[in-house]
Amino acid sequence: MKNWFKNIGPGPLVAAAFIGPGTVTVCTLAGVAFGYQLLWAMVLSVVATIVLQEMAARLGIVSQRGLSEVIRTEINVPVLRVLAILLILSAVVIGNAAYEAGNISGGVLGLETLMVAPKLTVGAFSFNVLSIVIGTIAFGLLYLGNYKVLEKVLVFLVILMSLAFLVTAVITGPDVMVILKGALVPSFPENSLLTVIGLVGTTVVPYNLFLHASLVKEKWHSKQDLKYARKDTVVAVTLGGLVSMSIIVSAAAIQATDISSAADLAKGLEPLFGRFAKYFLASGLFAAGITSAITAPLAAAYVANGCLGLGANMRSWKFRGVWMVVLLMGIVFSSLGIKPIEIIKFAQVTNGILLPIIAVFLIWIMNKSSVLGVYKNSLGQNIFGFVIILISILLSLASLNKVFGLNLF
Known part of the structure; x- marks a missing residue:
């Protein structure tokens, strides 16, 4: 057991990255609207994530x-290389800056479920102190560069x-056989297609592929460590999937139809299962928010430095400069309550386009003997x-459909 803990690596960071406030909200809405019927979509998401993240780690x-470094050096056509770099930078760096406000706000929502949020007024502006606190914690951990x-x-x-989300799910007393049916038997209830795609899309995250490929270099340096990386990936992503499924199970216990976020879910569980349910869920939402608030700027820094060939030293000012900008934007937008709608729409579009392109790039690279030798894909x-x-x-089509209302589905 001691040896296993010693070899825990970037896997939990990847799980922390994909279980953010967005994931919590999508899973909450899925549970409220469709009960256990869409649990199979999370099982599919976990399998897909394990496959892609194992490739990135390898x-x-x-x-x-890092993945962005390999893409930059392996694409020999200058025009394609520039287009790929611009798309990756747009989706991951600008996209993560847009989503960072949501990550910090998610952590704040968890705390606000338990306490009154203090406000700080400076001139005409009113700041949420909890946003600043979460941002400061993230800044301190990232600045250490350790x-x-x-x-x-x-x-x-x-x-x-x-633990927070799993305990919350257990408290609701779910029917295990019904859960197994929902997890193993695919079904498409009416108007569920976009929710299914949302569940997959919030788990199979493009920037996690870049983050994972970069972080494993910090932990492991030998090909003999691949076995540890695989075990780390499988355990962490599976645990992340169980967390997401627990949120769906918890939400399915709520009969109300006016639940729109995890904060509403926490309040809705209190009269049914006691105040402890609220505390567990609020703690989980806070942890989901702050972990994503740390990993999103970190991923953006790795991607920007890899794409531009600046190196990936966590303590270099070029590296720190990227995550500082992303984190600062998140703190400002979150503390002022500003929702950068247009930027988020842009990020949704570029992320939607990026996922299949990066998946193609990744599989292409994973079949190159010049890069991986005998460790290429089977x-x-x-x-x-x-x-x-x-x-x-x-x-990708669903993302474009959602943003532009193309009526593709």
């Missing part, structure tokens, strides 16, 4: 380079988040990969 350990400290803190927060891994590409194309 690439990082074998090549000792991977081991960051890993330990995020592992603790992921464990807290996991036939089975390629088949899984191509199925995921088809799913990601559907996600």
Whole structure:
């Protein structure tokens, strides 16, 4: 057991990244609207995420380079290289800056469920103090530039988040057989398609592929460590999937139809299952918000530095400069209550387009002997990969449909 904990690596950070306030909200809405019927979509998401994240981790350990670095060096056509870099920078760096406000606001929502949020008035502006507190915590951990400290803190927060949501689900007393049916038997209730796509899209996250490939280099340096990376990935992503499923199960216990966020869910559980349910869920939402508030700027910094060939030293000012800008935007937008709608729409579009493109790039690279040698993809891994590409194309179309109202579905 001691050896297993010693070899816990970036997996929990990846889980922390995809279980943010957005995931919590989508899972809450899925549970309220469709009960346990869409649990199978989370099972599908977990399998797809494990397959892609294992590839990213393998690439990082074998090549000792991040995914954005490999894409930049392996695309030999200058025009395609520039287009790929611009798309990646737009989606991940600008996108994460837009979503960062939501990450911090999610953590604040968790705290506000338990306490009154103090306000700080400066001139004509009123700041939410809790947003500033969460942003300051994230700033301190990122500024240290110490991977081991960051890993330990995020592992603790992921464990807290996991226990909070799992205990909340158990408190609701769900029917295990009905849960198994929902998880193993695919069904499409009326008007559920976009929710299904949302569940997959909030779990199979493009920026996590970049984050994972970069972080494994901080933890492992030998090809013999691949076995630890695989185990770390499978355990962490599976746990993340169980957390998401727990949120769906918890939400399914609420009969009200006016639930629109996890904060509403926390308040809705209190009269049914006692005040402790509210505390558990609020703690989970806080942990989900703060972990994503840390990992989103970190991923943006790795991607920007890899795309521009600036190196990936966590303590360099070029690296710190990127995450500082992303974090600062999140703190300002969150503390002032500003919702950067147009930027978020732009981020949704670019992320929707990016996922299938990055999946194609990843599988192309994972089949290059010049990069991976004997560690390149097997036939089975390629088949899984191509199925995921088809799913990601559907996600891309759904993202465009949602933003522009194209009536594709």
